[in-house]
Amino acid sequence: MTPPAKPRVLVLFGGRSSEHAVSCVTAAGVLEAIDRDKYDVVPVGIAKNGQWSLVSSDPAQWSLRSAVLPEVPVSPEPVVLATASDGGAAQELVATGAEQMPRSLGAVDVVLPLLHGPFGEDGTLQGLLEMADVRYVGAGVLASAVGMDKHYMKVVFASAGLSVGPYEVLTDRQWTRDRSACLERAARLGYPVFVKPARAGSSMGISRATSPAELEAAVEHAREFDPKVIVEAGIVGREIEVAVLQGRGTDEPRTSLPGEIAVQPGEHEWYDFEAKYVDGSAAELSCPADLPPYVTDRVRELAARAFDALGTEGLSRVDFFYTPAGELIINEINTMPGFTPISMYPQMWAKSGLTYTELIDELIGLALERKTGLR
Structure with a gap:
């Protein structure tokens, strides 16, 4: 045969x-x-x-x-x-x-x-x-679009009852019409702030600003990547991430053990592009993150809720801040996270018992299982 x-x-x-x-x-x-x-x-x-x-x-x-x-x-x-x-x-x-x-x-x-x-x-x-x-493989049209836009992503998360940090959105029209008003709104968040292209990833175009002069320069830099810019208040807390994998059939989303990125002292103040992809010694992943058991359970639950709130399919990585007060604040979701063997998403699944090759196989299987069109 x-x-x-x-x-x-x-x-x-x-x-x-x-x-x-x-x-x-x-x-x-x-x-x-x-x-x-x-x-x-x-x-x-x-x-x-x-x-x-x-x-x-x-x-x-x-x-x-x-x-x-x-x-x-x-x-x-x-x-x-x-x-x-x-x-x-x-x-x-x-x-x-x-x-x-x-x-x-x-x-x-x-x-x-x-x-x-x-x-x-x-x-x-x-x-x-x-x-x-x-x-x-991966999220559909709407989930992909919302997951790419840090502004509307936060709107959806807030409506789903997830805690979102303070932020301001600066559109191209607003910046062109009244730059001073935009800078004033952003400065009210308090320094430091993180200035980001609203629809970019991999830390492209992101800057940390600690003064009015740095803020204006950071917005101009972000606008080189996207005319729509988001300014986020700096949040004191640990950066905790969870890998989410769609369940088979009607099963609930599956979540990995949470991981934590620690940027090593040196040239990188935060987890920027160089630290992620170029300087292999710049950051270290701890998985499972050293968290109380109830916090581990809670962050995995919130990651699954974020996945469902956007109607995501396939895979996502959900990032949180865990504050000294014990609050879990969602930072963002990545519907197509970095997927190299050393990226956070595959590493967290490897620590949770699913190898890189098995993960690829599961994602293809999920895609072959689902129908095309409205679902």
């Missing part, structure tokens, strides 16, 4: 956002760990101009092992997702070179979108995949 065909997994990475290189590094980890005896893996990169193309499946090409950040090149033979020619449920990749007839590159059963930031993690790609009627 002919053995059943392996599910064909399109590993999609790169993208148009400032987190392009982070996405490539994530893909390197996945390409190295995914079970190729179980899945037919098709690596597709998205160049910074938005073009899709088949790329090398060699993890070393997309890693941070060299001094140059990895980048998906523009290809003379782009590819697109199209309805399968045989009318089946799977979609197919089609090569569309300028000087040749379109040709099929085979069907795709599920997409593993390893993109971070705008045009990948914010609902835009998810909408495209929904339109193409193809299954994919």
Whole structure:
């Protein structure tokens, strides 16, 4: 008898956002760990101009092992997702070179979108995949969009009864019309404050401001990444994170043991991009975090509530502050968290009994299990 065909997994990475290189590094980890005896893996990169193309499946090409950040090149033979020619449920990749007839590159059963930031993690790609009627790993359109926007994320969390820290939102129109009023509103939060692009991740564009001059410069820096900026009051507390994994069928979300990041004394005052991805000795993960048992139970419960509040699917990492007064304040949710082998999300699941390869397998299984369209 002919053995059943392996599910064909399109590993999609790169993208148009400032987190392009982070996405490539994530893909390197996945390409190295995914079970190729179980899945037919098709690596597709998205160049910074938005073009899709088949790329090398060699993890070393997309890693941070060299001094140059990895980048998906523009290809003379782009590819697109199209309805399968045989009318089946799977979609197919089609090569569309300028000087040749379109040709099929085979069907795709599920997409593993390893993109971070705008045009990948914010609902835009998810909408495209929904339109193409193809299954994919991770959150849907609305959850992705809300999870990417730190402003609306906080609105949803507050409405779900989760504690949210003080913040101010500075839109492009407000900043252009009356910069002084914006700075005055933000300064009322008290120093220090953290100034962030509202719709970016991986610590891109984030600054810590301790004075009016630093605040204005921090807003201008954040606006290089997003015209919408959020200013958050500095919160004294430990940074506790929980990895969440969707339950099978109608089961409740699963939560990892909580982890805690401690930035080592030295060049990094906080957990910035360099500490996350470049300086391997800058931060240390403790998992399980040293917390009283009732706090461990509570933070896992709140992480699952945040996951459900956004209607998230697949995976998320939920970040909290644990204050000296014993309060758990939610900071944010990441619907496509850093996913390299040394990233917080896989590490917390490894400490909770699920290996990196098993985690990838479970995420693909969840995606294959769920239907496309409204659900």
